[in-house]
Amino acid sequence: MKTALPFELVLNRRQMLKGGASLGAAGTVLGTLGLTACNGGRNAPAELGFAAVAASKADVVTLPPGYAARVVYALGDPLDENTPDYANDGSEADFATRAGDHHDGMGYYPLPWGSEASDNGLLVMNHENITEAYLHPNGPTAVDGQRPAAEVRKEISAHGISVVEVARDGRSYATVRDSLFNRRITPNTPMRLAGPVAGSAFVQTAFDPNGLRSRGTLNNCANGYTPWGTYLTCEENWHGYFVTQEAEPPREKSRYGIDDASNYGWETAAGAADEQADEFRRWDTTPTGADATQDYRNEANTFGWIVEIDPYDPDSTPIKRTALGRFRHEGCWPSRALPGQPLGFYMGDDARGDYIYKFVTAAAYQPGLSDGRMLDEGTLYVARFDENGRGQWLPLTLDDPRLAEAFGSQAELLVNTRTAADLVGATPMDRPEWGAVDPRSGEVYMTLTNNRNRGQVAGQEVDAANPRDYERGDGDATTDGNTHGHIIRWREDGDRADATGFTWDIYVFGSPADAQAEVNVSGLDESNALSSPDGLWFDPRRANGLLWIQTDDSALADFTNNQMLAAVPGTVGDGSAVAIGEQISYVGAAPGGDLRRFCVGPVECEITGIATTPDGRAMFINIQHPGERGDASAPTSSWPAAGGDATATPAAGARPRSATIVITRNDGGVIGE
Numbered sequence: 001m002k003t004a005l006p007f008e009l010v011l012n013r014r015q016m017l018k019g020g021a022s023l024g025a026a027g028t029v030l031g032t033l034g035l036t037a038c039n040g041g042r043n044a045p046a047e048l049g050f051a052a053v054a055a056s057k058a059d060v061v062t063l064p065p066g067y068a069a070r071v072v073y074a075l076g077d078p079l080d081e082n083t084p085d086y087a088n089d090g091s092e093a094d095f096a097t098r099a100g101d102h103h104d105g106m107g108y109y110p111l112p113w114g115s116e117a118s119d120n121g122l123l124v125m126n127h128e129n130i131t132e133a134y135l136h137p138n139g140p141t142a143v144d145g146q147r148p149a150a151e152v153r154k155e156i157s158a159h160g161i162s163v164v165e166v167a168r169d170g171r172s173y174a175t176v177r178d179s180l181f182n183r184r185i186t187p188n189t190p191m192r193l194a195g196p197v198a199g200s201a202f203v204q205t206a207f208d209p210n211g212l213r214s215r216g217t218l219n220n221c222a223n224g225y226t227p228w229g230t231y232l233t234c235e236e237n238w239h240g241y242f243v244t245q246e247a248e249p250p251r252e253k254s255r256y257g258i259d260d261a262s263n264y265g266w267e268t269a270a271g272a273a274d275e276q277a278d279e280f281r282r283w284d285t286t287p288t289g290a291d292a293t294q295d296y297r298n299e300a301n302t303f304g305w306i307v308e309i310d311p312y313d314p315d316s317t318p319i320k321r322t323a324l325g326r327f328r329h330e331g332c333w334p335s336r337a338l339p340g341q342p343l344g345f346y347m348g349d350d351a352r353g354d355y356i357y358k359f360v361t362a363a364a365y366q367p368g369l370s371d372g373r374m375l376d377e378g379t380l381y382v383a384r385f386d387e388n389g390r391g392q393w394l395p396l397t398l399d400d401p402r403l404a405e406a407f408g409s410q411a412e413l414l415v416n417t418r419t420a421a422d423l424v425g426a427t428p429m430d431r432p433e434w435g436a437v438d439p440r441s442g443e444v445y446m447t448l449t450n451n452r453n454r455g456q457v458a459g460q461e462v463d464a465a466n467p468r469d470y471e472r473g474d475g476d477a478t479t480d481g482n483t484h485g486h487i488i489r490w491r492e493d494g495d496r497a498d499a500t501g502f503t504w505d506i507y508v509f510g511s512p513a514d515a516q517a518e519v520n521v522s523g524l525d526e527s528n529a530l531s532s533p534d535g536l537w538f539d540p541r542r543a544n545g546l547l548w549i550q551t552d553d554s555a556l557a558d559f560t561n562n563q564m565l566a567a568v569p570g571t572v573g574d575g576s577a578v579a580i581g582e583q584i585s586y587v588g589a590a591p592g593g594d595l596r597r598f599c600v601g602p603v604e605c606e607i608t609g610i611a612t613t614p615d616g617r618a619m620f621i622n623i624q625h626p627g628e629r630g631d632a633s634a635p636t637s638s639w640p641a642a643g644g645d646a647t648a649t650p651a652a653g654a655r656p657r658s659a660t661i662v663i664t665r666n667d668g669g670v671i672g673e
């Protein structure tokens with residue numbers, strides 16, 4: 001038996017398509033998979049109750065008839081009464097009491113705690129990154145390669161997390177500007193390390209020689225949550241903020257992409273006359289002191305984790321839960337919380353050719369008794385997808401002789417989670433993004449957004465016979481791999497989060513509507529064509545939760561701005577096992593009218609982050625980085641329009657702002673139904 005696919009999961013499909021013929025013509029349908037899946041007590045299927053919106057390139061939010069959207073919380077919006085309104089001209093000194101940039105993963109936490117309140121709650125959201133061009137009067141500057149301290153400070157403070165109270169305001173919602181819950185967490189905020197890595201030599205720094213505390217969280221992408229009411233934020237592309245000048249960096253740096261260049265050059269401000277507490281020096285991980293307690297060689301080891309935040313306690317210290325592994329964490333999605341059973345947390349490492357993971361708690365979930373300590377003890381697994389539609393969870397522990405040989409402790413293994421996964425033969429994936437757990441069945445969906453450079457993964461060559469590798473017609477195999485992405489899903493054996501085996505198929509393949517059949521495998525049309533699925537979320541409110549799909553297609557399909565769709569998905573195995581030649585692929589039923597475009601965003605934005613109020617009548621989503629390719633002198637988007645109507649055409653010339661919007665129905669009904 002093979003221990004791993006040669007490279008990406010969609011190998012099956014790639015092989016299947018080797019003949020270059022359409023499925024209908026050449027595929028042999030073997031019949032539906034013989035799964036023992038039950039319906040888990042489902043009610044009648046939900047139905048989508050809106051008319052699909054057309055693809056759009058307009059600089060507005062487009063919604064179905066009968067819907068409205070207002071801007072709730074945009075870049076720079078004040079969190080307290082002492083902070084003036086945002087000038088949006090680059091003049092602000094920092095974002096410590098303002099909304100950060102690049103709103104991303106987000107949750108709604110009812111007030112008070114434990115209630116189902118829909119008229120009042122906390123939005124907790126990530127500020128993943130920045131569009132530097134709009135944060136300064138004339139874009140970022142440097143003198144002799146050195147960034148000004150004031151600019152760097154501002155950029156640092158625009159990253160991190162917001163906790164902001166919102167309350168119903170007529171038919172819409174508004175922030176509560178003086179709420180005691182309002183809070184910014186930034187790359188400077190003190191944090192605590194917990195789990196096996198806490199207190200180990202790998203996280204000793206000049207900031208805390210004991211390796212128990214660290215500073216800040218960075219590049220927070222998607223989010224998760226726990227059944228006990230906390231928020232999980234996920235550190236994704238943190239490696240890009242660090243440098244090292246080491247000729248041969250250790251594997252905990254090299255395997256994660258830390259080299260001698262950083263995204264924004266924050267480390268170049270080190271030594272500024274007013275530098276405080278090594279606020280700039282910490283981004284350079286080159287060893288300079290006598291040992292790790294004298295410098296920041298280990299600073300990057302304090303990043304790459306899942307971080308737990310209690311939004312209901314504004315004084316709480318965020319906790320880095322190291323047992324869940326260190327990689328480019330996109331997100332962290334819990335299994336269903338079933339009393340008496342362990343919890344599973346599903347996670348993806350968003351890089352070309354990296355992996356999907358699951359953490360299973362050692363303790364069983366007990367409502368009212370469980371808390372964050374459950375996240376400190378358990379087993380981290382990495383996924384291997386086999387060619388027969390089955391898969392295995394491979395434990396990453398020192399019980400595996402290969403891992404015992406490579407690592408001296410579980411702490412060392414976890415700091416090097418990627419290397420451990422390499423050693424056990426995990427299946428490289430096409431950039432895992434968001435996951436979502438079907439509240440009915442416990443089935444797990446995960447977006448694999450795309451992989452333009454598939455030919456460069458693991459030394460494998462692109463399959464020249466695969467139409468998806470050549471659909472743009474330029475024949476450039478090294479830049480044109482799995483262009484439009486897909487959504488994989490799996491069902492754990494016995495429907496238990498602690499299963500070590502599962503059955504998988506592919507729910508939908510992304511594609512433009514007019515692509516050839518070999519590309520448009522799922523038969524998408526003008527009402528639901530999509531590319532580069534990223535955000536993914538089941539509305540937990542309904543017994544028949546709708547699945548929401550958000551896209552982050554930065555360049556590859558030009559038929560629309562980024563969008564959000566709603567779906568009524570089926571179950572693993574509802575499609576067919578399709579054979580071409582000797583290969584079999586498992587493809588879900590064509591979604592047809594059960595997948596429909598709900599919303600299109602403004603120019604150059606990504607749509608990401610999603611939460612509804614418990615009554616389902618208000619949906620919050622984030623419009624991230626509109627106009628990201630422009631600059632202050634020539635913005636390519638000016639969204640949002642003054643006045644706060646997210647669907648209104650903005651006056652040209654203003655700088656664009658990332659923002660949270662709230663979507664409501666004019667008749668007050670449930671969103672999507």
Ligand code: FEO
Pocket residue numbers: 128221222236330350432433
């Ligand atoms: Fe932050 Fe993988 O998207």
Ligand code: CA
Pocket residue numbers: 221222330433434534535552608
């Ligand atoms: Ca993402």
Ligand code: CA
Pocket residue numbers: 534552606
């Ligand atoms: Ca993204």
